[in-house]
Amino acid sequence: MVDLLQNKTEKPKRILDLFRAIRKNLRDLIVKNNKQHNLTESKLLLVSELKLTPFITLHELSDRLSLSKGTVSGIVSELEDQGIVIREIPKDNRRIVKLSLSSDYADTMNIGLEFFDKLIENANPEDIDCIIKGLEKFCELFESNQK
Structure with a gap:
């Protein structure tokens, strides 16, 4: 026992x-x-999320980062002033604002995807499948306990 x-x-x-x-x-x-960009960790995390998910809304971004909308809005404003983030209002729905990286900045941003490619490339395929299955199961447990 x-x-x-x-x-x-x-x-x-x-x-x-x-x-x-x-x-x-x-x-x-x-x-x-991304040392060359001289951004805080919070800004880097936000920028990396925008690189992975362009044209995301502020609400979606705050959910993904687990930060308040006010905090994310402040970071986005600072990054917009620096020319890193662009706010776009779609013509078909003027009530939402889509966020993305400026094309100049997006090209210089390295979020480490190459690292994951190399990591997976050198790993046993069965181990990678096991990790994916385990993480999917863990997500399912979270989702089922939130209901």
Whole structure:
């Protein structure tokens, strides 16, 4: 019974520790690959999300970054002043604002996708499939517990 209780407390802690390590490694990678831009970590994360998901709304971006809309709006305004982010209002729906990177800046942004390509290229395909399955299952657990 003691072993079972230890597993119940140790496994969630281990999962959280692994996610923290992954998050830190991703942030470090993004910051390292973009030192020349001299942006804060929050700005780099926002810019990297815009690189991956152009023409996203402020609401969608705040959800993806888990930041308040006010915080994201402030960062976007600063980046817009720097000529990095562009706000576009679609002609068919003037109530929404789509965000994207300026084309000049987007070309210089390195978010580390090459790193993932190399990481996967050198990994055992079965391990990669296992990681994907595990992460998908973890997402399903989160979604089912939010209902």
